[in-house]
Amino acid sequence: MDKVILIKYGELSTKKGNRNFFINTLSSNIAAKLSKYDVSIKKDRAHMYIEFKDSELDNIRRDIEKVFGIHKYNIASIVENDIEKIKDVVLKVINDNNPKTFKIETKRSNKNFPIHSGDVNNVIGGYVLKNISSIKVDVHNPEMLIKVEIREKNAYVYYKEYKGAGGYPVGTQPIGMLMLSGGIDSPVAGYMALKRGVKLECVYFEAIPHTSIEARNKVIELTKKLAEYTNYINLHIVNFTKIQEAIYKNCREDYCITIMRRMMYRIMENMCKAHKGFAIINGESIGQVASQTLVSMNVINSVTNMPVIRPVACLDKLEIIDIARNIGTFEISILPYEDCCTVFVPKHPVINPKNETAIIEENKFDYKSLIDEALNDIQTIKVRAEEKEFSDLL
Numbered sequence: 001m002d003k004v005i006l007i008k009y010g011e012l013s014t015k016k017g018n019r020n021f022f023i024n025t026l027s028s029n030i031a032a033k034l035s036k037y038d039v040s041i042k043k044d045r046a047h048m049y050i051e052f053k054d055s056e057l058d059n060i061r062r063d064i065e066k067v068f069g070i071h072k073y074n075i076a077s078i079v080e081n082d083i084e085k086i087k088d089v090v091l092k093v094i095n096d097n098n099p100k101t102f103k104i105e106t107k108r109s110n111k112n113f114p115i116h117s118g119d120v121n122n123v124i125g126g127y128v129l130k131n132i133s134s135i136k137v138d139v140h141n142p143e144m145l146i147k148v149e150i151r152e153k154n155a156y157v158y159y160k161e162y163k164g165a166g167g168y169p170v171g172t173q174p175i176g177m178l179m180l181s182g183g184i185d186s187p188v189a190g191y192m193a194l195k196r197g198v199k200l201e202c203v204y205f206e207a208i209p210h211t212s213i214e215a216r217n218k219v220i221e222l223t224k225k226l227a228e229y230t231n232y233i234n235l236h237i238v239n240f241t242k243i244q245e246a247i248y249k250n251c252r253e254d255y256c257i258t259i260m261r262r263m264m265y266r267i268m269e270n271m272c273k274a275h276k277g278f279a280i281i282n283g284e285s286i287g288q289v290a291s292q293t294l295v296s297m298n299v300i301n302s303v304t305n306m307p308v309i310r311p312v313a314c315l316d317k318l319e320i321i322d323i324a325r326n327i328g329t330f331e332i333s334i335l336p337y338e339d340c341c342t343v344f345v346p347k348h349p350v351i352n353p354k355n356e357t358a359i360i361e362e363n364k365f366d367y368k369s370l371i372d373e374a375l376n377d378i379q380t381i382k383v384r385a386e387e388k389e390f391s392d393l394l
């Protein structure tokens with residue numbers, strides 16, 4: 001029996017004006033994701049149909065469950081538009097599952113099909129009852145709900161619904177630049193932004209020799225995990241060593257983190273301009289550490305007019321960890337290598353910094369030229385989900 005993966009656009013249809021753009025983006029994302037399989041993808045106004053080889057179904061399912069914009073999908077049997085054939089397929093499906101009660105629900109978008117949908121329900125239901133003596137119809141709470149869709153070319157019979165990744169197709173929003181550290185929070189923030197359709201680029205601030213190559217590799221591994229939800233992700237690695245050293249040499253210790261983060265934001269704003277990014281995204285969470293009190297965020301944020309999106313701002317750490325476990329980043333994030341934030345932590349970072357003080361402290365060194373230097377010393381790596389070797393230096 002021929003089968004097909006059936007994806008309904010129902011959940012995307014709220015985007016009336018943009019419907020075609022959303023559907024086309026979704027279908028090219030699916031095509032890219034499934035390019036390694038022997039599949040054929042077709043679409044009409046209401047559905048996308050993916051024909052596949054049975055032996056590849058498990059892998060295909062695993063992959064399409066990482067494509068945002070699919071809320072649920074079915075695996076349907078394809079049947080000729082012939083009531084006798086449809087009856088037989090439904091009977092087989094029921095026999096294979098052996099439920100005590102059932103219900104048939106028919107949709108007939110092909111108005112040339114000679115039997116109305118209510119009558120199709122009755123004809124098929126009657127046929128099932130005649131052939132299986134122990135089974136009953138239950139219209140309110142059936143053990144098995146079988147859907148029959150009669151469309152232009154074929155009819156589709158299915159009963160199981162699978163959960164997709166939800167969200168909007170990646171690429172329906174422009175680029176957002178994620179500040180990606182090796183911690184737990186920022187990969188989760190990246191995942192949440194991708195889920196809203198944002199095309200993600202990542203920025204990692206590195207402070208070699210104070211941070212190790214292992215810390216960098218960890219960020220690369222995290223980027224690979226995020227890339228599972230899209231085609232590839234550009235990871236920009238900023239050499240932050242001189243800025244960090246200058247801060248610790250020249251500024252009041254309790255303001256070092258505040259100033260370091262202001263420098264990061266300044267660089268992020270420049271990166272957004274250079275890469276057509278429309279927002280800075282990060283893993284800040286209100287109250288988590290001294291630099292993430294509302295007062296700190298305000299002082300840090302005041303160096304840029306770019307929108308700063310903080311997807312995990314209002315989540316508990318345990319809620320963030322739950323998501324991190326689900327997306328497979330947690331195990332990577334808890335590897336021990338320190339990143340530049342954790343290397344230079346002052347004993348008592350200021351919790352309620354003042355903007356004027358931050359300005360005085362950061363003007364104790366020529367940060368503008370150091371920022372320019374850092375912007376000229378960026379390595380960009382194109383990271384794909386399944387790359388084992390990391391050779392794709394741009």
Ligand code: ATP
Binds near residue numbers: 340
């Ligand atoms: P995470 O928040 O990812 O668990 P963390 O807790 O070590 O890492 P924080 O000190 O809480 O990081 O920093 C808050 C946010 O700032 C991070 O979520 C991340 O978005 C960004 N950030 C911190 N350090 C770096 C870095 N070295 N490179 C890029 N972004 C960073």
Ligand code: MG
Binds near residue numbers: 183284285
């Ligand atoms: Mg954090």
